[in-house]
Amino acid sequence: MDSFVAIVQVLDSTIRLSVPLLLACLAGLYSERAGIFDIGLEGKMLVGAFAGAAAASVFHSAFIGLGMAILISVAFAMVHGFASITHRGNQIVSGVAINFVAAGSTIILGQAWFQQGGRTPALQPGERFEAIVWPGADAVRGVPILGPIYSELISGHSILVYFAFAMVPFTWWVLFRTRFGLRMRAVGENPAAVDTAGISVAWLRYRALICTGVLTGVAGAYLSMVQNGGFVKDMTAGKGYIALAALIFAKWKPVNAMFACLLFGFLDALSIRLQGTPLPIVGKVPVQFMQALPYVLTVILLAGFIGKAIPPRAGGVPYVKER
Amino acid sequence: MAQAAIELIGINKSFGAVRANRDINLEVARGTIHGIVGENGAGKSTLMSILYGFYQADSGEIHVGGKPVSINTSNDAIALGIGMVHQHFMLVDNFTVLENVILGAENDALLKSSIAKARSELERLEREYGLEVDPDAIIEELPVGLQQRVEILKALYRGAEILILDEPTGVLTPAEADHLFRILKQLKEQGKTVVLITHKLREIMAITDTVSVMRQGTMVATRATKETTVGELAELMVGRRVLLRVEKGQSEAGAIKLSVKNLTVKDSRGVTMVDDVSFDVRGGEIVGIAGVAGNGQSELLEAISGIRHAVSGEVMLEGRPVDLTGKADPGELRDRGLAHVPEDRHHVGLVLAFEENENSILGYHDDERYLKGPFLNVDAIMADAKDKIEKYDIRPGNPRLRTANFSGGNQQKIVLAREMEQDPGVLIVGQPTRGVDVGAIEFIHKRLIAMRDQGKAVLVVSVELDEIRSLSDRILVMFAGRIVGEHGPEATEGELGLLMAGVEHQEAAE
Numbered sequence: 044m045d046s047f048v049a050i051v052q053v054l055d056s057t058i059r060l061s062v063p064l065l066l067a068c069l070a071g072l073y074s075e076r077a078g079i080f081d082i083g084l085e086g087k088m089l090v091g092a093f094a095g096a097a098a099a100s101v102f103h104s105a106f107i108g109l110g111m112a113i114l115i116s117v118a119f120a121m122v123h124g125f126a127s128i129t130h131r132g133n134q135i136v137s138g139v140a141i142n143f144v145a146a147g148s149t150i151i152l153g154q155a156w157f158q159q160g161g162r163t164p165a166l167q168p169g170e171r172f173e174a175i176v177w178p179g180a181d182a183v184r185g186v187p188i189l190g191p192i193y194s195e196l197i198s199g200h201s202i203l204v205y206f207a208f209a210m211v212p213f214t215w216w217v218l219f220r221t222r223f224g225l226r227m228r229a230v231g232e233n234p235a236a237v238d239t240a241g242i243s244v245a246w247l248r249y250r251a252l253i254c255t256g257v258l259t260g261v262a263g264a265y266l267s268m269v270q271n272g273g274f275v276k277d278m279t280a281g282k283g284y285i286a287l288a289a290l291i292f293a294k295w296k297p298v299n300a301m302f303a304c305l306l307f308g309f310l311d312a313l314s315i316r317l318q319g320t321p322l323p324i325v326g327k328v329p330v331q332f333m334q335a336l337p338y339v340l341t342v343i344l345l346a347g348f349i350g351k352a353i354p355p356r357a358g359g360v361p362y363v364k365e366r
Numbered sequence: 367m368a369q370a371a372i373e374l375i376g377i378n379k380s381f382g383a384v385r386a387n388r389d390i391n392l393e394v395a396r397g398t399i400h401g402i403v404g405e406n407g408a409g410k411s412t413l414m415s416i417l418y419g420f421y422q423a424d425s426g427e428i429h430v431g432g433k434p435v436s437i438n439t440s441n442d443a444i445a446l447g448i449g450m451v452h453q454h455f456m457l458v459d460n461f462t463v464l465e466n467v468i469l470g471a472e473n474d475a476l477l478k479s480s481i482a483k484a485r486s487e488l489e490r491l492e493r494e495y496g497l498e499v500d501p502d503a504i505i506e507e508l509p510v511g512l513q514q515r516v517e518i519l520k521a522l523y524r525g526a527e528i529l530i531l532d533e534p535t536g537v538l539t540p541a542e543a544d545h546l547f548r549i550l551k552q553l554k555e556q557g558k559t560v561v562l563i564t565h566k567l568r569e570i571m572a573i574t575d576t577v578s579v580m581r582q583g584t585m586v587a588t589r590a591t592k593e594t595t596v597g598e599l600a601e602l603m604v605g606r607r608v609l610l611r612v613e614k615g616q617s618e619a620g621a622i623k624l625s626v627k628n629l630t631v632k633d634s635r636g637v638t639m640v641d642d643v644s645f646d647v648r649g650g651e652i653v654g655i656a657g658v659a660g661n662g663q664s665e666l667l668e669a670i671s672g673i674r675h676a677v678s679g680e681v682m683l684e685g686r687p688v689d690l691t692g693k694a695d696p697g698e699l700r701d702r703g704l705a706h707v708p709e710d711r712h713h714v715g716l717v718l719a720f721e722e723n724e725n726s727i728l729g730y731h732d733d734e735r736y737l738k739g740p741f742l743n744v745d746a747i748m749a750d751a752k753d754k755i756e757k758y759d760i761r762p763g764n765p766r767l768r769t770a771n772f773s774g775g776n777q778q779k780i781v782l783a784r785e786m787e788q789d790p791g792v793l794i795v796g797q798p799t800r801g802v803d804v805g806a807i808e809f810i811h812k813r814l815i816a817m818r819d820q821g822k823a824v825l826v827v828s829v830e831l832d833e834i835r836s837l838s839d840r841i842l843v844m845f846a847g848r849i850v851g852e853h854g855p856e857a858t859e860g861e862l863g864l865l866m867a868g869v870e871h872q873e874a875a876e
């Protein structure tokens with residue numbers, strides 16, 4: 044029974060750890076499906092995390108924090124759009140620039156406003172998103188197997204966790220069942236076809252980037268207001284890049300994206316759990332090895348096991364009609 | 367004259383330094399089929415794309431149905447009842463036919479009623495015009511003929527009253543082209559207006575009511591089709607009388623320069639593409655290989671020029687064997703006097719992002735003439751490029767222009783100039799005039815014959831039977847990877863056609 048509890052705990056932290064990945068990955072999905080590569084997921088998450096924690100702590104409201112996180116993150120997404128859609132700039136350069144600006148500005152502003160070495164003040168109850176305990180979660184805790192699954196895995200997460208997972212079917216639905224989704228997929232494949240069909244390529248891409256901004260904003264808010272009790276500098280720690288790897292891994296499909304992020308989250312959870320515990324046969328495994336696993340796995344899997352990942356065909360290429 | 371459906375007044379359009387349309391006036395009468403002819407690069411596609419709102423004119427006016435209109439996006443054009451089938455299809459390749467048809471014309475956010483409406487509309491259009499296509503098929507799995515049908519359906523579905531078709535028959539078989547023309551006539555009977563861009567004059571004569579001719583960005587003439595001739599149109603297009611058949615003297619075949627023996631080539635799937643082919647090409651003769659596209663000609667050329675692996679056989683260049691493992695060094699073959707003008711100039715012959723002068727020495731850039739120590743001798747290269755531009759009448763004559771900004775015919779001339787001016791002993795040319803306009807065809811043919819008269823061995827592969835017949839001293843016909851017959855230049859189209867269709871071949875096999 045002990046090992047079962049351990050498994051449930053690992054799975055529980057898998058969920059917690061995969062949420063920011065999942066939100067960022069879905070964010071990237073909107074933008075890349077519309078033909079805009081977005082290396083700047085990382086930066087947008089970071090400004091979201093900072094804006095969220097800062098606003099929540101100043102206004103004493105988790106929801107104002109979330110709103111601010113989304114607003115700032117969308118604003119950064121629009122900067123990316125302005126550079127790469129309106130001015131047809133290089134999307135990679137613009138994305139990298141956003142990451143740098145995000146990393147620097149959050150530290151400077153954090154120090155200027157709160158004087159805590161780039162941190163925001165620790166969030167008080169009410170300024171964070173609290174875990175939602177589902178009805179009867181405590182009562183069934185003792186029931187074998189189903190009890191812990193219900194009370195640990197399903198119940199007891201913050202609203203942002205449920206939001207993240209609800210976004211998976213929602214994104215699928217948007218992508219494959221709505222007019223916006225149809226046009227967005229089309230513009231990522233062949234913008235000229237969209238243009239000659241009488242639809243504005245630029246406006247369509249901007250709207251996709253707004254979706255991206257909203258989701259990276261929520262991802263950032265999750266990091267600073269749920270997982271952590273405040274903003275810490277560089278707290279995204281490369282999650283934006285892992286999310287991009289997961290996106291490729293998922294072949295730009297929402298349900299696949301969820302599984303990819305859960306897998307990466309699981310490896311992360313495992314590495315934390317196994318820290319210092321010797322494994323059978325191999326003995327003690329260095330933490331660094333476990334932390335490197337998601338990346339190693341991505342390389343290996345992309346190199347041959349998942350088949351060819353074909354990106355949206357117009358991805359990364361600015362739409363230029365006149366040479 | 368019937369009321370004008372479209373009137374273009376004083377249209378100007380430049381792309382950077384290139385003036386694609388200069389002060390163009392055009393009037394298209396309602397309920398007619400109006401042809402627009404012109405050489406490649408004359409500005410036909412640009413003009414029609416302006417009418418369709420894809421490009422914006424620098425200046426000029428557009429009237430539709432007698433009223434001045436402003437067309438800033440394709441949406442404006444669609445709203446005015448204009449539909450266009452582009453030269454390069456505007457389809458989303460991994461979407462279904464249905465999705466492509468409704469894209470942009472969906473009027474509900476959740477698509478349900480749009481899809482239902484599109485299905486019934488497609489059925490109606492299919493019945494009415496014989497435009498059959500499976501609405502659930504994926505575009506990239508359809509042959510080009512059907513993809514074009516989807517483009518036409520897209521326009522009709524949007525209720526186009528004025529339909530523009532840009533070089534529609536380039537991708538069609540003769541039977542498909544006939545079917546298309548029947549549809550166009552039917553549209554005309556229903557009172558719709560059709561604008562047909564083509565450079566095939568025969569089609570113009572067969573189907574249009576009126577024809578306008580463009581040359582180098584200007585509109586040079588408009589004629590009633592009944593009152594003009596192919597000769598006159600051809601002359602208007604190029605600005606002088608064209609020789610449809612190039613004069614050439616008797617060939618004086620010399621020693622064997624290129625010899626192919628029992629060559630067999632398989633493709634990546636293991637299918638035999640070239641099957642036990644043998645022939646010789648002597649100095650001072652042009653050998654033409656005729657055949658329907660896809661009968662192994664491309665693979666044959668690639669194997670001879672050392673860029674494709676051959677399973678067995680032997681190729682001798684000036685008496686010495688060519689490496690047939692597919693890893694031959696093209697530079698070495700060039701040094702040995704082999705020049706190759708590839709079929710696919712965009713992918714194999716040119717770097718489109720380079721300037722013209724760079725492409726005009728590409729592959730020969732290690733030549734002493736173009737070097738100054740370890741560096742490129744820019745002055746020599748520019749002088750050389752200018753020389754070629756003059757000699758081959760490459761337009762626009764600016765060696766600093768990006769190669770992508772030249773029209774297809776001029777790009778072909780850049781490759782030809784590069785290869786021919788190296789004075790090779792053996793010249794291999796794939797599709798010498800594919801996508802090239804009438805004036806340039808004549809010029810290219812003359813150059814090839816001049817090469818022959820200088821004693822070079824020339825091997826030409828072309829799917830244009832006329833071209834093969836007018837150039838070759840000997841004609842080999844390829845069918846299903848084999849050489850199925852050899853004829854002199856006097857062979858009739860009929861004789862060669864039967865061979866190309868594999869008729870005699872099959873009878874012989876029985």
Ligand SMILES: Nc1ncnc2c1ncn2[C@@H]1O[C@H](COP(=O)(O)OP(=O)(O)O)[C@@H](O)[C@H]1O
Pocket residue numbers: 364365366381384385386404405406407408409410411412413770771772773
């Ligand atoms: N999108 C574009 N950007 C730059 N130059 C172009 C573009 N489209 C066409 N051109 C140039 O304009 C001229 C006219 O081209 P086009 O209208 O395609 O001719 P046509 O259809 O008669 O063959 C050519 O020199 C071509 O290279």
Ligand SMILES: [Mg+2]
Pocket residue numbers: 410411412453532533
């Ligand atoms: Mg054209």
